[in-house]
Amino acid sequence: MRLKAIICQVFTREMEDIIARSNHTIDLEIIPMGLHSRGAEMHTYLQERVDAADDAGYDAILLGYALCGRGTEGLQAGKTPLVLPRAHDCIGVLMGGHQNFNAYFQEHPGTYFRTPGWTEFQTPDSELEPPFAATRPQLGERSTLKELIAEYGEEDGKFLFEQFNAFRKHYTGLTYISLPVASDEASRSRARAEAAKEGWKFEEVKGTLTILERLVNGEWSGGDVLLVPPGATIHAKMGDATLDAE
């Protein structure tokens, strides 16, 4: 098959690895991390990318996104079917689906999750230049301390930065999801360092590439991958089903 893959940057190393081993021809488009924080903009942005690929004669467009805070809800397939993982987010995808994730989540409250992608492309200090900055109308959670001080002054800027990052104090543990990618060891070290810095207990679980492999290899009939036929729209479904196409 000839496939287009539009993926979140968080899956970069995983997808590069799987695509390299695939028998299909896959054109890869990587979108910077952070769309999930953009609310309704995520849907609009992804629909534009899907529409841009729709006329290129692909057999399907693979999406390296899950429900992602409802960011994929409402995406419509044009002439080309869409295929995406049935999970709430990247953590669920890399833990092998929502049921696996939920079982762990219920037993481990207060957990901050990291994956190779999260540690490589996102940092806890928000020091990286945030993506989509040009379209961001106002300062908020993804702003750096420097930006907030520049806008609001030293005292108010520091207060705001503390407010936006205060939620991190509620976490008690960091769980690193280990995956069979080249960056795994380096990512694990960074995750361990982050846990130490925050005073969080470090744990590691073995993740799985199974759902992404099914996506790339055209194994779309199982329950953990959703095929969106031409003209159909993605709907969110609370509970294990997560996503559906109508």
Add this chain to the structure above:
Amino acid sequence: MALDRNIYDAILNGNAKQAYAATQAALAAGAEPMTLIQDSMVPAMDAVGKLFECEEYFVPELLLAGRAMKTSMELLKPLLSAAGQKMAVRVIIGTVKGDLHDIGKNIVASMMEGSGFEVIDLGTDVTPEKFVNAVRENNPHVVCLSALLTVTMQAMKTTIDALETAGVRAQVKVLVGGAPVTSQYAREIGADGYSDNASGAVSLVKELLGQLAA
């Protein structure tokens, strides 16, 4: 209505130091705490809410105004307590079980407090049982549930069901909110209302409680 311009401006401009100083000065001049709240603080927070709705203020301005309001309240609350005075509306708010995000919840709590409601903030990762106990102990008029993740949103339903099972659902209005929450989801789980912003949440409480919250 006796508007204290200094308190009003300090809150509107998000200046906590000025809010404190202005409140101190007003109290020293003989102003009644409840009057300061009703005639200066509430209109200021109302104006903040309107500026947010028309996209002149954003989340940082809400946080700064909230801080200024709270600084003023630090002086007023003990005086109200000593005089046995209570707010007409009591609200319980919390982020649901499994969810540790709180910035939206904090802003809603702030706007509600600034609107003259008594707010009991249960924090984050609040179990259904804890919500039920808080309702039993405090007899609130409103329970606000917050969630930021689709994986934790479902705890909103289990919380509402727990209130039902405990026999206290009928005595409260339940509002839900948070990025992945929708008005449709609110209806599906039996909530009384949904708002996608803090200012809207305050208006919803006023609408649902009528004269009590006026």
